[in-house]
Amino acid sequence: MTNRSPVDGAAGLRDDQTPLAIETRGLTKRFGDHVAVDGLDLSIPRGSVYGFLGPNGAGKTTTMRMLTTLLPPSAGTATIAGTPLSERATVTRSLGYLPETPPLYDELTGREQLSYVAFLHDLPDAVATERIESLLTRLDLREDADRPLSTYSKGMRQKVGLIQAVLHEPAVLFLDEPTSGLDPRAARTVLDVIEDLVDEETTVFLSTHILSVVDELADTIGVLHEGRLVAEGSPGDLTRRAETGEERTLEQAFLEVTADHATAATTGDSP
Numbered sequence: 001m002t003n004r005s006p007v008d009g010a011a012g013l014r015d016d017q018t019p020l021a022i023e024t025r026g027l028t029k030r031f032g033d034h035v036a037v038d039g040l041d042l043s044i045p046r047g048s049v050y051g052f053l054g055p056n057g058a059g060k061t062t063t064m065r066m067l068t069t070l071l072p073p074s075a076g077t078a079t080i081a082g083t084p085l086s087e088r089a090t091v092t093r094s095l096g097y098l099p100e101t102p103p104l105y106d107e108l109t110g111r112e113q114l115s116y117v118a119f120l121h122d123l124p125d126a127v128a129t130e131r132i133e134s135l136l137t138r139l140d141l142r143e144d145a146d147r148p149l150s151t152y153s154k155g156m157r158q159k160v161g162l163i164q165a166v167l168h169e170p171a172v173l174f175l176d177e178p179t180s181g182l183d184p185r186a187a188r189t190v191l192d193v194i195e196d197l198v199d200e201e202t203t204v205f206l207s208t209h210i211l212s213v214v215d216e217l218a219d220t221i222g223v224l225h226e227g228r229l230v231a232e233g234s235p236g237d238l239t240r241r242a243e244t245g246e247e248r249t250l251e252q253a254f255l256e257v258t259a260d261h262a263t264a265a266t267t268g269d270s271p
């Protein structure tokens with residue numbers, strides 16, 4: 001954790017000129033009449049970890065799919081490492097994405113899948129081999145690397161998905177439930193790999209329902225509810241009650257901010 005705080009900013013810089021890794025203004029996605037993401041404004045400094053929380057259906061995956069260019073926004077703008085989403089070829093070089101279900105070719109072996117992704121990123125062969133072998137070793141997959149992916153467990157697929165998301169050393173890494181399906185030891189290794197990436201100045205945008213993971217890693221937490229950002233701050237900001245200074249757990253804070261807003265939505269009060 002780098003202990004940076006949330007910021008306001010514009011044009012890829014925050015007010016003190018620190019470059020922003022992710023900036024959105026009024027980012028919105030509608031599916032028919034349903035507004036899945038509603039006017040999202042984010043300013044995330046480079047090299048920080050942003051924990052993106054929210055109840056089921058809040059719009060987290062939709063947000064990540066927009067920010068990784070897989071889904072066109074209905075309205076609003078966003079930049080990744082200073083490049084607008086509309087410049088897709090440049091933006092995709094700057095980002096890596098581990099979705100909840102990693103896209104893998106079942107007929108390939110683990111090593112073949114990773115070599116193919118390295119080829120798509122135009123990595124020189126020697127660099128690709130060095131990175132693939134080092135990450136396979138780090139994630140304890142080397143012995144299984146020549147088996148078809150169809151024979152891999154969920155956790156093993158998750159680890160291959162993480163490797164392929166970071167192979168080209170993206171400036172910004174989007175992770176959707178990165179420890180899903182992993183045993184405690186594998187989850188620990190994945191969190192350690194993420195921490196190492198952050199030490200190397202990778203910005204991580206992390207969505208998970210496992211609050212201890214965000215509590216451990218995130219500099220800033222944003223809570224999305226029904227498509228809107230209803231709370232944002234450091235883990236300390238969220239767990240300290242503004243009125244009394246009294247401490248609460250992150251789980252209590254999450255339940256309170258999402259319940260407040262559920263009540264406000266049904267009574268018509270503004271959040």
Ligand SMILES: Nc1ncnc2c1ncn2[C@@H]1O[C@H](COP(=O)(O)OP(=O)(O)OP(=O)(O)O)[C@@H](O)[C@H]1O
Nearest residue numbers: 031034035036054055056057058059060061062063
């Ligand atoms: N392709 C789609 N067509 C129609 N509605 C969609 C589509 N994708 C998502 N939605 C709707 O948008 C809302 C947000 O979904 P999203 O998957 O972004 O939520 P989430 O916060 O990632 O949820 P979870 O924590 O359950 O993964 C939901 O109401 C969902 O039904």
